Amino acid sequence: xxxxxxxxxxxxTVGSAGLSGLSGATCVVTGGLGFIGSNLALALAAGGxxxxxxxxxVAQHGGDRRNLAQRPDIExxxxxxxxxxxxxxxxxxxxxxxxxxQVSHHASMTDPLRDLDLNVTSHLAFLETxxxxxxxxxxxxxxxxxxxxxxxxxxxxxGHPARPVDVNGIDKLACxxxxxxxxxxxxLRATALRLTNVYGPRQNLLKDDLGALPVFVRRAxxxxxxxxxxxxxxxxDCLHVDDVVRALVAATTDAAVGMIVNIGHDQSxxxxxxxxxxxxxxxxxxxxxxxxxxxxxxAEAAKIDIGxxxxxxxxxxxxxxxxxxxxxxxxxRDTVVFYRRHPWYLSST
Amino acid sequence: xxxxxxxxxxxxTVGSAGLSGLSGATCVVTGGLGFIGSNLALALAAGGxxxxxxxxxVAQHGGDRRNLAQRPDIExxxxxxxxxxxxxxxxxxxxxxxxxxQVSHHASMTDPLRDLDLNVTSHLAFLETxxxxxxxxxxxxxxxxxxxxxxxxxxxxxGHPARPVDVNGIDKLACxxxxxxxxxxxxLRATALRLTNVYGPRQNLLKDDLGALPVFVRRAxxxxxxxxxxxxxxxxDCLHVDDVVRALVAATTDAAVGMIVNIGHDQSxxxxxxxxxxxxxxxxxxxxxxxxxxxxxxAEAAKIDIGxxxxxxxxxxxxxxxxxxxxxxxxxRDTVVFYRRHPWYLSST
Numbered sequence: 001x002x003x004x005x006x007x008x009x010x011x012x013t014v015g016s017a018g019l020s021g022l023s024g025a026t027c028v029v030t031g032g033l034g035f036i037g038s039n040l041a042l043a044l045a046a047g048g049x050x051x052x053x054x055x056x057x058v059a060q061h062g063g064d065r066r067n068l069a070q071r072p073d074i075e076x077x078x079x080x081x082x083x084x085x086x087x088x089x090x091x092x093x094x095x096x097x098x099x100x101x102q103v104s105h106h107a108s109m110t111d112p113l114r115d116l117d118l119n120v121t122s123h124l125a126f127l128e129t130x131x132x133x134x135x136x137x138x139x140x141x142x143x144x145x146x147x148x149x150x151x152x153x154x155x156x157x158x159g160h161p162a163r164p165v166d167v168n169g170i171d172k173l174a175c176x177x178x179x180x181x182x183x184x185x186x187x188l189r190a191t192a193l194r195l196t197n198v199y200g201p202r203q204n205l206l207k208d209d210l211g212a213l214p215v216f217v218r219r220a221x222x223x224x225x226x227x228x229x230x231x232x233x234x235x236x237d238c239l240h241v242d243d244v245v246r247a248l249v250a251a252t253t254d255a256a257v258g259m260i261v262n263i264g265h266d267q268s269x270x271x272x273x274x275x276x277x278x279x280x281x282x283x284x285x286x287x288x289x290x291x292x293x294x295x296x297x298x299a300e301a302a303k304i305d306i307g308x309x310x311x312x313x314x315x316x317x318x319x320x321x322x323x324x325x326x327x328x329x330x331x332x333r334d335t336v337v338f339y340r341r342h343p344w345y346l347s348s349t
Numbered sequence: 350x351x352x353x354x355x356x357x358x359x360x361x362t363v364g365s366a367g368l369s370g371l372s373g374a375t376c377v378v379t380g381g382l383g384f385i386g387s388n389l390a391l392a393l394a395a396g397g398x399x400x401x402x403x404x405x406x407v408a409q410h411g412g413d414r415r416n417l418a419q420r421p422d423i424e425x426x427x428x429x430x431x432x433x434x435x436x437x438x439x440x441x442x443x444x445x446x447x448x449x450x451q452v453s454h455h456a457s458m459t460d461p462l463r464d465l466d467l468n469v470t471s472h473l474a475f476l477e478t479x480x481x482x483x484x485x486x487x488x489x490x491x492x493x494x495x496x497x498x499x500x501x502x503x504x505x506x507x508g509h510p511a512r513p514v515d516v517n518g519i520d521k522l523a524c525x526x527x528x529x530x531x532x533x534x535x536x537l538r539a540t541a542l543r544l545t546n547v548y549g550p551r552q553n554l555l556k557d558d559l560g561a562l563p564v565f566v567r568r569a570x571x572x573x574x575x576x577x578x579x580x581x582x583x584x585x586d587c588l589h590v591d592d593v594v595r596a597l598v599a600a601t602t603d604a605a606v607g608m609i610v611n612i613g614h615d616q617s618x619x620x621x622x623x624x625x626x627x628x629x630x631x632x633x634x635x636x637x638x639x640x641x642x643x644x645x646x647x648a649e650a651a652k653i654d655i656g657x658x659x660x661x662x663x664x665x666x667x668x669x670x671x672x673x674x675x676x677x678x679x680x681x682r683d684t685v686v687f688y689r690r691h692p693w694y695l696s697s698t
Contacts, residue, residue: 109534112473112527120523121470124461161510164526165533174469174523177513178461184514185458185652303534 022249023048028093030054030081030126031063031100032074035203035210036142036195038067039241040097040248045071052089054100056080058118061102062204066344082125091133095252098123098141098179101172104209105146105304108168119171120178127182139179139190140251145264145311147173147194155312158194158260166304176260183258191256193247196264196311200241200331201338205345212271213238220278221339221346223288229297232272235308237265240331243324250320264311265324274328281332285340371598372397377442379403379430379475380412380449381423384552384559385491385544387416388590389446389597394420401438403449405429407467410451411553415693431474440482444601447472447490447528450521453558454495454653457517468520469527476531488528488539489600494613494660496522496543504661507543507609515653525609532607540605542596545613545660549590549680550687554694561620562587569627570688570695572637578646581621584657586614589680592673599669613660614673623677630681634689 027044031037032053045051052075057063068074077089081100090096101119102108108115130137148156149163164170176192183190197213204210205218219226247263269277272292279290297305316322326334339345376393380386381402394400401424406412417423426438430449439445450468451457457464479486497505498512513519525541532539546562553559554567568575596612618626621641628639646654665671675683688694 112477113470116470116473121462121465124465128461165530167527167530170523170526170530173526174519177519177522178516181514181516181519 022095022252024050025094026050026052026092028052028054028090028096030096030098033057033063033065033067033076034099035062036198036241036244037063037097037099038202039200040099040245041068041074042071043245044249045074051075052093053077054079054081054086054089056100058102060104060107060207060209062207062210064204067202081122086126087129087133090130090137093134093137096130096137096139097248098126098139099248101142102168103211105166105168106301107209108166108171109300109304112167115167115171119168120175123175124178127178127188130188131182131186136187136189138252138257139188140248141176141179141190141192142248143176143192143194143260144169144172145194145196145262145309146306147176148306150306151309154308155310156262157312158262158315165306180258180260189254189257191251191258192260193251193263194260195239195244196262196309197236197238198241198244199238200335201342202241203345205339206348213274216275216278217335217339218346220275220282220290221287221336223282223290225291225293226275226279227293227295228271228275229295229301232275232292232294233270235268235270235310236274237268237309237311238274238328239263239265239324240326240334243326246325247316247320247322250322253320255319259315259319261316261319262311262313263316263322264313266313267324267327268310269328277328277332278336281329281336284333285336287336287340371444371601373399374443375399375401375441377401377403377439377445379445379447382406382412382414382416382425383448384411385547385590385593386412386446386448387551388549389448389594390417390423391420392594393598394423400424401442402426403428403430403435403438405449407451409453409456409556409558411556411559413553416551430471435475436478436482439479439486442483442486444487444489445479446597447475447488448597450491451517452560454515454517455650456558457515457520458649458653461516464516464520468517469524472524473527476527476537479537480531480535485536485538487601487606488537489597490525490528490539490541491597492525492541492543492609493518493521494543494545494611494658495655496525497655499655500658503657504659505611506661507611507664514655529607529609538603538606540600540607541609542600542612543609544588544593545658546585546587547590547593548587549684550691551590552694554688555697562623565624565627566684566688567695569624569631569639570636570685572631572639574640574642575624575628576642576644577620577624578644578650581624581641581643582619584617584619584659585623586617586658586660587623587677588612588614588673589675589683592675595674596665596669596671599671602669605668608664608668610665610668611660611662612665612671613662615662616673616676617659618677626677626681627685630678630685633682634685636685636689
């Protein structure tokens, strides 16, 4: 996997520039067979880090061994975070990227105990393992903008109240607080990143329950109608996964220990614009043309919807030296190119 | 148990005036064999409610069947909140007072998974049970001022950021948010009360891990030295349990559905003043005289200490029509009278 500068034609390869600081370091990536985790693991390995992955390959989630098939030197442990064998994996780690999690808001409402188990209980056991075997390790935890709930003001900075509107948001907030508590009290050196919506290569496109963006990508690639709720003008910011990988690595700076940091894009777009950019990217690559359809909000989705959202990432720029580099147009094109080169992401086996 | 107006000589009997609204109602009290739960259950029964208690009698907690021995008509189910048999108990309840919980901050730090299990997981299962069998039931959940963490300003109202500084606070905050989520989304009619420190009759005095106040009470009753950390000038407000029972009942008003409400006292006192009031109450009743000793803060306790705290209970007065009626002097005297009449609370069997 060659190192290259950020470029929409890189199809899922972040530049090594931001990763050189971890060359030679031993890095553990939890959830490393999933979307963000696998992109991070590959980038770290390309940058010269020794990479170990722990992933439970939970059936409903986005993990897939094929995401890391190109790098057999990445050690993969298939286990839950609370399995005793995880201790050996993390004991001599320099950095732990704790990316594993249940991401479906809908699933958190239909099976809340499962979300609690996967997003809090197993992580608390993992923190206890770290406290026992590697108590001062550097940890970067991926939280979510969902912890804010419905914004009181836009853009949303880290001082905005955290009032989550679904079980997933409550659980992610508790897990984030546990990480920072272990940092304040037990010597762990943890940072929590609150990520906005993320898209890009190596995302599971076939499950309808992992967010709106992968569904949009799948339907655009297949030339199927993309359905939007309401009038489609709901605003979001979204990040290409390469920007997120750079943020995760930048967050290992000592200046961010004990902090919560928003990671979002300054480009505010409507869901309709996201769909249209994806459709345009597919057609420009010679693929089929989808259309967009508006539909009334389903009651269950409306209850936990947060309305418009924009992220204020000022702190990320100030403390991490990070800002997004990939706009939606380039990011959509890179994403489409990647999936057309790797068609197994669109096949159901 | 005769109904009587609030009176420091009542030794643990709240007046029935505030409880008459629940006469004839079917009330479930979780944790009803414990300190606050048993005082509530007895008051509800005295006020004419049909009372059912579910309590797991967790060994390290404050529950004791003798707390309810005077009222054999109160039905007691010994079970965890997540036990399937709880469904029958709550299916036709008019009001659920969800008081059960692990209260030790120290224990939450030494065994965080146990705190999570008892303060979140079992409560989430309980909420799922309610959603299944009694989805619009009125629920009053007892949260804690500990969810605020170290105050940014004093007194602390409900708009103050919630930044808990120990596992117990994180877990109680998550559980409170889950109750309010089920209220907002699933039709449950829940209210969360954030209680300050509580003292009074029927508290387990023999376990050192259930808060500072029961230890103070025990040592005062025995004439033993009361140890304070630092200089003893740390400020708190504290409530006699009869005031808390009235608040719990007042919180069943429809006006409080979906709300968080602080329940504290407007009388701010130092820990030293609390100790001295208890010592004075014991000696005025003919008991032995304790003294007060200052000791340096143990490192582990200092890490999770929150400094001075005062509660702003304006919302409770406005929405619930509640305010504290028992000052520290009267409350201490009532407490001492109760335990001298019921010496088994001070014996180790």
